[in-house]
Amino acid sequence: MKQNLIPEQRVLSEVTKAISEGIDINPVRVKPESSLIKDLGAESLDFLDINYRLEQTFGIKMARRSVLDHMEELFGEESAIDSDGKLTDKAAKVLALRYDGSGEQIQAGMDMDELPAMVTVSSITEGVMNLLDSLAEKCVNCGAQNWSLKDETRINCASCGEEATFTSGDDLIQIWLNQIQEDKKIF
């Protein structure tokens, strides 16, 4: 269910903090449109570090695998990346739906090596928002529907104190992709 305890602005500031601490740069450099790789110089270990920080902050589980990985698993090999290592038309359509308006234009035929550079501060923020919006209807412990905020970023049950549960990042991507496929019949 859509949560309304943590506003997007708050998520953005936590993402900014995780990135600036993860990469060890001044937070003023971290703009919503900044590409982590191109603008902020992130390396592969930084992404793991940033994900870990966000998981600790919000009690969520970030996706281990990319949207393209999931696409290939659900819709067949080479459905996302063709045999030349280029983004397929269908995958470009899906990504455009997912990252609508954020960062650079995603185009079919892009080299898969260019894709990691398209991860921006706002695309991560959007990802975290989606995870938070997968908040379970009811507390798994006491069944109450009475969520409250603790320590500003952790949602827990106001009735019993149990931590809130969210869908994992990987599951959420698969659910989303299946929904898109049902609506748009892209694959």
Next chain:
Amino acid sequence: MLRNRKRVVVTGYGMITPIGKNSQETFENAKNGVSGIDLLSSFETQGLPCRIGGQVDDSWLNAFPAQGLQGIEKCNSRGLKLMISAVSEAVESARLNSIENRDRIGVSLGYHGENPSVEDMLTLYRYGGKDVWDIRGLTANGVYSFFNFFRRKPDVATSILSILFNCRGSNITTVSACAAGAQAIGEALGIIREGRADVMIAGGCESNLNFSGFIGFVLIRALSERYSSPEKASRPFDRKRNGFVMSEGAGSLVLESLDHALERKAPILAEVLGYGSSADAFRITDIHPKGDGAVFAMQGALADAGLAPGDIDYINAHGTSTVQNDQIETLAIKRIWGERAKEISVSSNKSMIGHTIAAAGAIEAGLTIMGLNTSVLLPTINYEFADPKCDLDYVPNLAREQVHEIALSNSFGFGGQNACLCFGKFRQ
């Protein structure tokens, strides 16, 4: 300079790998494209995103040759046990035992020591860690062996090898991830050239298929997590590669100055022509995007050997099956050989053996030499889908009979430590 330098030859080799208890068995299986990768049974992997690896059959490990030697056996980590098997084979083939004066025989080992076991850590925690240490309880008979401490220290393994094989010369340990085995051989080459030893037992060993050794590689997502079956997971240079497969093993060479080898009529199996070593000086796990470190290491080995790129017939690639390594290693080869890169055969033993980390460079050195002597290029198995960025001749799937004279063997470590060895058929 080359003319005045001591020539160094290989007079013995030995190995133990997931596909063979010795060199011959490993080479034959590699030639037939046999994979040593399977579901892991060495520890519980349920729930992990990668559950496969290359284990060495326990029954292949040699009986410890120093039973009864006070304490030594207790320092014996699994990695060292593997190494003892490999060194025993190498020493026997080099007929090293016939040398009476042991003062100028050294040991150069690439190893990281044994990872602490869960039981080990739990015991320490029980007697300390959470509160005031109970040192009387901890040191009570049968509670905790201080030998566990020695098992974790890589230097102790090198020291034990010197005791077991009676080598009183230079004794050095190299700790440099996937480059360790090759660096141990390269540094041994330097020691002999400089006259600091006549003979060096050199190589590397690794046994990481356990709770604390494996999990770090899972966390940094270096391992293959998508595979149709275990034996298909290690697929260097293939477009569907998605990480390396962890294996255990050991490899050893006996290096010797040519004069010394000739004098004692030792079998001469190959010549070590050159060694290059470099650092990316870039990032912890990312490789330099243009492959600078790899290029410098290969150029270094060529320069050290006094050879031009055109003299090389075959490259035993690092070829880990990670997206990054195989693409950048290919790029680095193209930067040196240019248009001619496609004429050189390049293959990865890791497609069959998996990645034995500190042992890899030493095992691959042995297999490279065996290939030179039998005119066989070992294949890169699981090569099914061409990657447009990896467009060299990888000796796909089937071994090839081809006379070749001079080969390079690459080993590139996490952290950008790079080593390249150059071997040639022995010519008087």
